[in-house]
Amino acid sequence: MSTPPEVLSEVCRWVEKAENDLRNAGYVLGLADDCPTDTVCFHCQQCAEKYLKALLIFRGVDFPRTHDLVVLLNLASGGGWPALDAGQVQTLNRYSVEGRYPGDWDPIDLQEAGKALETAKRVRAAVRGMLPPEALP
Template sequence: MDRAALAKEWMHKAKRDIGMVELALENRPDYTDAICFHCQQAVEKYLKAYLVWLDVEFERKHNLGYLLDLINEKDPVPDELYETLERLEDYAVAVRYPDDWAEITLDEAKEAYKTTLRVEIIVLEKVKI
């Protein structure tokens, strides 16, 4: 599969995560852990799409900071984006295990969704497919 097709596939999968977030926000806003998990997943997939577009290889990790570092080597990433995505990083694993459970408010889930949409816009502006 060529780079453009692979980047498009990553973005398609990210969009499906966003779709799950939107369904949950509309129908089950109390599922804040699932909302935040899918936000993190969507951002991760958008960053991977951009890395594919940049022709940068990456390991199979679920670490947004790692992905941003790789992007930063080719295209400077503002510090603000690192700080914004740091919070989403916690949603990759912690929300899936009861012993790491911390209640997430609806406002926090909505903020995660807004962050996800900002990342989506950034990547879509850069990856022209």
């Protein structure tokens, strides 16, 4: 059974937004000492979230309005899930708030921001491996 074109189109839109977040994170991290690391980490969390939601849309799985990557990962695991470390993916969760709002947060150094980018790239690779080429921009 083939996937309806409107579903593929919706998945593609989510993937495009996820790619924009990943590009932003990589670009900003490249600023090195001038890097706002909270922004990098926020975009990494957003990239992972949007890729997971793209997979759920492709699979026809309804999901709640949430930024919690563990919730999304658990929903996605129903259709089989590639090798992803859920604990590592969960580390991105805190950035959905800490990356956007002021607060009494622990500082994020360049090394931590780099790890967040690597985690986002792993989620990207895993999800893209489960989507058909016609759903990818």
